[in-house]
Amino acid sequence: MAEARRGPHSLMVRSDEAQGFLLGHLDAEGARRTQSMVEGMLRMVLEAIDVTVRFGGHVALDDASISVVPGAIRGLIGPNGAGKTTLFNVCSGFQAVKSGKVLYDGRDITSMSSIKRARLGVSRTFQRMQLFASLTCLDNVLIAAETSRTRGAGDEQGRRVRKSSDRERAERTLLEVGLGGFADKPARDLTTGQGRLLELARALVRNPSYLLLDEPSSGLDVKETRQFGDLLAEVTERNGFGVLLVEHDMDLVLRVTEHITVLTEGRVLAVGSPRDIRSSQAVRAAYLGDEVGAA
Amino acid sequence: MNEYLPFIVVGLGAGSAYAIAAMGLVLTYKTTGVFNLAQGAMGMVGAFAYYSLHIVHNVPTVLAVAICLLVVAPLQGYLLDKLVFSQIRHLGSAVQIVATLGLGTALGGLAVLIYGGDTIMVPAFLPTSTFTVAGVNIAWFEAITVLFAIAAAIGLRVFYSSTRFGLRARALVDNEELTRLEGVRTARIRSVTWMIGSCFATSSGLLLVPLVGLDSTILSLLVVQAFGAAAVGRLTSLPLTYVGAIAIGIAASITTKFSATNPAISGLAVSLPFIVLFLVAVLSPRSSTIGSSRSANERVNVARVGPWTRRSTISAVVLVSVLVLLPFVTSGVYLVGASGTVIFVLIFASLYMLVGPIRQVSLGHATFVALGALFLTQLNRAGVPYFLALLLAALMVVPIAAALSFPTVRLSRLYLALATLGFGLIAQYVFYPSSLGFGSDLAISVPRPPGLSGDREFYLVAVAIVLVMLLVIRLIVGGRLGRLSHALADSDVAVQSFGVNPATVRSIMFCLSAFFAAIAGGLLGSLYRSASTVQFGYPESLVLVAVLVSAGTATLTGSWLAAFMFIGIPVVFDYHWVIAWQPVLFGITAIINSRDPNGIVGMTKHQVLWVARQVRRLTGKSKEPLKDPQLEMSL
Numbered sequence: 046m047a048e049a050r051r052g053p054h055s056l057m058v059r060s061d062e063a064q065g066f067l068l069g070h071l072d073a074e075g076a077r078r079t080q081s082m083v084e085g086m087l088r089m090v091l092e093a094i095d096v097t098v099r100f101g102g103h104v105a106l107d108d109a110s111i112s113v114v115p116g117a118i119r120g121l122i123g124p125n126g127a128g129k130t131t132l133f134n135v136c137s138g139f140q141a142v143k144s145g146k147v148l149y150d151g152r153d154i155t156s157m158s159s160i161k162r163a164r165l166g167v168s169r170t171f172q173r174m175q176l177f178a179s180l181t182c183l184d185n186v187l188i189a190a191e192t193s194r195t196r197g198a199g200d201e202q203g204r205r206v207r208k209s210s211d212r213e214r215a216e217r218t219l220l221e222v223g224l225g226g227f228a229d230k231p232a233r234d235l236t237t238g239q240g241r242l243l244e245l246a247r248a249l250v251r252n253p254s255y256l257l258l259d260e261p262s263s264g265l266d267v268k269e270t271r272q273f274g275d276l277l278a279e280v281t282e283r284n285g286f287g288v289l290l291v292e293h294d295m296d297l298v299l300r301v302t303e304h305i306t307v308l309t310e311g312r313v314l315a316v317g318s319p320r321d322i323r324s325s326q327a328v329r330a331a332y333l334g335d336e337v338g339a340a
Numbered sequence: 341m342n343e344y345l346p347f348i349v350v351g352l353g354a355g356s357a358y359a360i361a362a363m364g365l366v367l368t369y370k371t372t373g374v375f376n377l378a379q380g381a382m383g384m385v386g387a388f389a390y391y392s393l394h395i396v397h398n399v400p401t402v403l404a405v406a407i408c409l410l411v412v413a414p415l416q417g418y419l420l421d422k423l424v425f426s427q428i429r430h431l432g433s434a435v436q437i438v439a440t441l442g443l444g445t446a447l448g449g450l451a452v453l454i455y456g457g458d459t460i461m462v463p464a465f466l467p468t469s470t471f472t473v474a475g476v477n478i479a480w481f482e483a484i485t486v487l488f489a490i491a492a493a494i495g496l497r498v499f500y501s502s503t504r505f506g507l508r509a510r511a512l513v514d515n516e517e518l519t520r521l522e523g524v525r526t527a528r529i530r531s532v533t534w535m536i537g538s539c540f541a542t543s544s545g546l547l548l549v550p551l552v553g554l555d556s557t558i559l560s561l562l563v564v565q566a567f568g569a570a571a572v573g574r575l576t577s578l579p580l581t582y583v584g585a586i587a588i589g590i591a592a593s594i595t596t597k598f599s600a601t602n603p604a605i606s607g608l609a610v611s612l613p614f615i616v617l618f619l620v621a622v623l624s625p626r627s628s629t630i631g632s633s634r635s636a637n638e639r640v641n642v643a644r645v646g647p648w649t650r651r652s653t654i655s656a657v658v659l660v661s662v663l664v665l666l667p668f669v670t671s672g673v674y675l676v677g678a679s680g681t682v683i684f685v686l687i688f689a690s691l692y693m694l695v696g697p698i699r700q701v702s703l704g705h706a707t708f709v710a711l712g713a714l715f716l717t718q719l720n721r722a723g724v725p726y727f728l729a730l731l732l733a734a735l736m737v738v739p740i741a742a743a744l745s746f747p748t749v750r751l752s753r754l755y756l757a758l759a760t761l762g763f764g765l766i767a768q769y770v771f772y773p774s775s776l777g778f779g780s781d782l783a784i785s786v787p788r789p790p791g792l793s794g795d796r797e798f799y800l801v802a803v804a805i806v807l808v809m810l811l812v813i814r815l816i817v818g819g820r821l822g823r824l825s826h827a828l829a830d831s832d833v834a835v836q837s838f839g840v841n842p843a844t845v846r847s848i849m850f851c852l853s854a855f856f857a858a859i860a861g862g863l864l865g866s867l868y869r870s871a872s873t874v875q876f877g878y879p880e881s882l883v884l885v886a887v888l889v890s891a892g893t894a895t896l897t898g899s900w901l902a903a904f905m906f907i908g909i910p911v912v913f914d915y916h917w918v919i920a921w922q923p924v925l926f927g928i929t930a931i932i933n934s935r936d937p938n939g940i941v942g943m944t945k946h947q948v949l950w951v952a953r954q955v956r957r958l959t960g961k962s963k964e965p966l967k968d969p970q971l972e973m974s975l
Contacts, residue, residue, distance in 0.1 A: 137837075163839030175834035177827040188827050191820050192838040251838065 077110060077316065089150055090114050091167065091255045091287060093135050096145035098128075098311075105131040107311040108145070113255055113287040118277065120298040120319075121291045123308035124331070130172070130259070132308065133291045137169045137257050138162040150254075166254035170244040170261055178233035182224055185232050186215040186246050193251035218250040222276060237264035241273060249280060255287045262294040270294055274301045299323065307331070345476045347593040353482030355589020356489035357547040362566035362585045363496060363578055364540025370576050371509055371533040374425045374436050375754055378444035379541050380563030382420070384556055386413050386542025387549045388451055391462055401465045408542055417538030421531050424931055429530075433754040434699035438889045439931045441703070444560055445886050446927025451556035453920055459558070464550035485547050492540065493582045509533065557879060564765065567758050568613025571620045575754075588612050607769030614762025621748045621755060663803050667796040676867065679799045681907045683863045686806045688888050688899035688906075689813050690856035695885070695893040697817055697825035698849050700749070701757045703881050704764030708854040710876030711737050711767075712861025714777065717786050717871070726789040730805075734858035741854035742847060749850070750843035756850070764878035772873040783872035786865030802863050809856055810896060816852060825849055883926060890929035892939030901941055 092112035098105045106128045113119045113136075123129050134140035135147060138159030146155040149165055157165075177185050190211040219225055222242040227235065232243060241261050248256055258277075262270040278301045281288050292298045298305060299319040307315045307322060309331045315322060322328050365379045376382075389412045394404035420443065428439045466481035500506035509529050511519040520526050545559055552558050565588070572584025592609040599608060608615075666678055687709055694700040715733030720726055748759040771777045778784055792801050816822060824845050827835050832842045865871035887906045892898030910922070933939040 160836055160839055160841050163837055165839075169837050171833070171837075175831040175837075177830040177834065179830055180823070180826060184823060185827075188820075188823050188835075189838055192824070192840050247834075247838075 091136060091147075091149055091289070093132060093142075093147045094145055096132065096135050096147070097143045098131050098135065098140060099143050104311050106135070106142075109308060109311060109313050110145075111136070111289070111306045111313070113257075113289045115254065115287045116281065116285045117303045118281055118288040118290055118301055120302035120305035121289060121308065122293075122295070122298055122305060122322075123314070126310075127308040128311040129291050129308055131311075133257060133259055133289065136255075136289060137167060163251075166252075167257065168248035168251050168253035168255070169257040170241075170248055170259055172259040172263060174237070174240045174244060174264075176232040176235070176240055176243060178231065180232060181229050182219060182232055182235070182243055182246075183212075183215055183228040185243055186218055186250050187212060189247040190215045190218075190250045214250055218246045221249065221280070222246045238266070238269040238273075241265060241269075242276075245273075245276070245280075249284070252284075253286050255289065256281075257289045257291075259291050260293060261290070262292060262297050270297055273297075277301055344594060344597070345474070347597050348590050349476055349478050349482060351590030351593030352586065353479070353485045353589070354548075354551070354593065355586040356486045357544050357551075358562075358565040358569055358589055359489045359582045359585035360492055360540050360547070361544035361562050362569035362573075362581045363493060364537040364544070365563065365566045366570050366573055366575060366578055366581045367496065367540070368425075368533055368537035369570075370513055372421075372425060372530045373429050374440065375433070375575070376425070376537070377437060377440040377563060378420075378447060378560075379537070379566065380545075380560040381444040381447040381556075382413075382416060382538050383541035383543075383545030383548075383562050384451060384559035385416055385447060385545075386538075387462075387545040387554055387559055388455060388556075390465075390546055390549070391455075391460065391554055394465070395462065405465060405546065408546060409539055413539040413542035414535040416542075417535035418531055420538070421534035425534060426527065426530060432699060433752065433757070434695065434701050437701040437703075437754065437757050438695075438885060441701075441882055442886050442889070442927040442930030444563075444927070445882060445930065446924050448556045448560045449921070449923030449927060453924065455554070455556075457556075460554040462549050462554050465546075466550070468550075481547075481550070488543070488547070489582070492543070493578065496536075496578060505529070505532065564761065565613050567762065568616035571613075571617040571755075571758070574620070584616065588616055607766070607773065610769045611762070611766040614759070614766055617755075617758060617762055618748070621751055621759065624751060660807065663807075664800070667799050671795070675795050675799055677907060679795070679802050679867050680864070681903045682799075682803055682806050683860050683867060684903035684907050685899050686809055686860035686863070687857055687884065688891075688902040689810055689896055690853045690860065691884060691888050692893055692896065692899050693813055693817060693849060693853045693856070695888060696895075697822050697829075698753075698846055699829055700753050700846055700850065701885055702760045702850070702853065703757055703885065704760035704762075704767070704878065705853075705857055705884055706876040706878065706880040707764045707767045708737050708741065708857035709861035709864065710772070710871065710873070711740070712858030713786050713865030713871035713876075714784065714861075715858070716862035716865060717784050720787050726787065730859060730862045733862050734855045737854045737858040738851045741851040745847040745850040746843070749846045753846070756846070761878065761881070764881050768873060768877050778871070778873050782874070783870055784865075785870050786862075786868070788866045788869065798867065802867065805859065805863060809859060813856060814896065821845065821848065821852075883923065886923075886926040886930040888939075889933055890926050890939050892933070892941030894938035895941060898939055898941045901939075 090112050092110065094110050095108045096106050096110065097108055109128065109132055111119065111121060111132060121129050121132065131140055135142055138147075138154075138157060138161070142155060146153055148154065149162070149167070154162060154165070163169075177188070180188075216225075216228065219228055222245055224239060224242055224246060227239065227243075232240070235243060241264070245258075245261070248258075261277075262273060265273060274297045277288065277290075290298065290302060299322070302319060305315075305317065305319060305322045306313060307325075307328050314331055315325050315328050317325065361379060361383060365376060368379075369375045386408045390404050390408045393399040393407060394401055399407070424439055424443055428436050464481055466484050468479055468481055470477040470479045471483075472478070500509060508519065508524045511522070511524065512526050512529050516526055541562075544562060548559070548562060566585070568588050569581050569585035572587070573579070573581035592612045595608045595612065663682065667675055670678065687705070690708075691702060691705050694702050712730075712733050715736045716726075716729050719729035719732055724732060744759055744763050745756055749756040767777075772782065773780065788798050789801060792798055817825075824835065824840065828842050828845060835842050835845070861871075861876075864875075868875075884906075888898065888902045891902035891905060905926075929940070933943075938945070
């Protein structure tokens, strides 16, 4: 299954071309709807469509939509209180919606629990890190490997092979994120930056179709953020999963994402490439201010 | 309808007494975050104080009651807050359950030591004369109890809604850190809350003593009646708790009307709080939690299985050799004692699987042990060969454990713990006496395997089975399930993000634990050739937890020590005082060790390492400090 969904790389290219074509020739609303339609047909997208969420009288999300396609990083930005985390939680299943729906490769998962979504192939990280502090780094990743939907290559050859394969996958993933030397260290001894990498490793080892990252750069310094961005771009390209990146760090978002959705007051203000967003007057006025102008 | 009125009146009286206890329980839980399983025992202390003052020392009734309520109860609340409650409030539900359970066990044990184990009848201090309303005789003490409970409920409400103290206490419940930053002395608020809680427990104890007699066990279980009521209030709402207690009191009273003609439901009244507790669990919405907000994650070190080292092999070989050689150097009562000890290792190990890795306390474990013995006997009588029957009996326990754990553990670990206590009580009062259970004799004779029924042969059978089971437990705890359990102690939400339901993991561990307990139960029954309800009552379940925590829950070594302390010591040192002091000591060590995952085993290890370090330093062999080896498990 995993291979099948990743294999036809050309489909993704077509999807991107279609998006570019459509976005260039339709107004924003028309482009979004047509884009949803095309991606729905291609059936490889995690998307929230026209989602509304209310907390009492407060409208946290108002007909907001976002989509994440395989092989690409989708940025989600907006000022504080714009509804970024709510939309992120809608995608990961931690937040119920009042109206609208969430589709996973064309399948309606609106009422599916976060646990079932995780089994389906949605991995996430947490803004406030959730490490198994008393376990070693290897055990942290091993638990994720053992609970993942796709097991290692030894699957058919019996349990012993599979078990060692889980361990091997965990070790390999730790190496991949640069924590190879920390396998036997308890997670509580890691710095924030290393902790973020460990969370990423745990998500990666589960071989997800979609990876949702909730402000992964918070607590990291400039250098660590840059390294994290490079790593994210690299693993996304290599593994072909779709990434939803909710971030405050504008540099990181503009550097690694292919498409950005800007939220403000619960609504989608703009959708486009980093270049579009950078040059959008509306976004500049609503959120970015001089930050981008200076960049 | 008229025929029910007298029962409703009686139920109102008892329900009001329970309401007072339950409101005290909810008040202290809400304000301090500690669920106090010793609430009943605290009420018992007040009742015994009244007995000493009024009956033994002839202090006038009013003065004796006043001293109990205004001096003894607040003092008790204050002292226990400083000594126990304030020490454990941040340590998660498992530690709290164990520590307050230890406190209850110790207080109950002390009461037995001082006043003896027999029920003492105490004359009523409220007037028992009656008056008639609408053709129903109402006793004055009932009317006074009802009014007192209403006054207490309203008084509590007014106190917390309109006084400065109340405002500060409510602020504390919302956000302790902020409250402290405002300059409020939060420790004092908690102390006062415990003093009020203790007064409520004592009032309830005093009101119930004339009805049930002065009996440490019964009064300690006062808290049990309060559980169902507290569950109706979802452990936080005082008005709903009051309503729940009254409803349970009336329902229990009405069931006694029917149980006179239908003995099958005679135990229903005492089980009602737990039927309510269970119904609340089943009817709760899927995503809700009850009572876990303060202690979502246990930050205490949990059990850890280290790699199998050369030392593990040596320990295992020595242990197996000793166990196999034992029947050739001893016999008779000592051999039976040794068999019992070995079987109890399995019972404690099954409990260790819960308390160690997932910090889940089971307060009804003895019931699974009993069911193992019972089902083994029934299957064997039906013609199933012994060993197959033993396995099937243990498997039969699994769906029962699943039905108990799945609806409750998703609410919180505390809730499952309360449900297990209720399960033990319902089993004891409803199931055991039935024809499906132990029958009217309350005991059954349990077979031993044919051809292996001699003491020596059976000892070897038990040793073989127990060792294999311990190996399986070690594999489970050291394997994927154990790792997941361990991860759950750090972060529920991260485990969820892997597509794993934390409640499922906890339930599976609970079912496995019940399975091993049932195997041990079958063996234990066979050892004594009989099983009776006295052996497996709910107090046994509580003592089992206290003993295991005293010994140590981080490794299987703790289970060996626990079994030796529980069975071995009384067999070897057959003195009356040893047996009499056991509950008190277990209770106190459980309180002391509740925060340390490795109990006496851990303490001993630290001491040994300290001595080794000193010796090395003195002999000048090494200036390096000797490292504390990773907690490892030896068979």
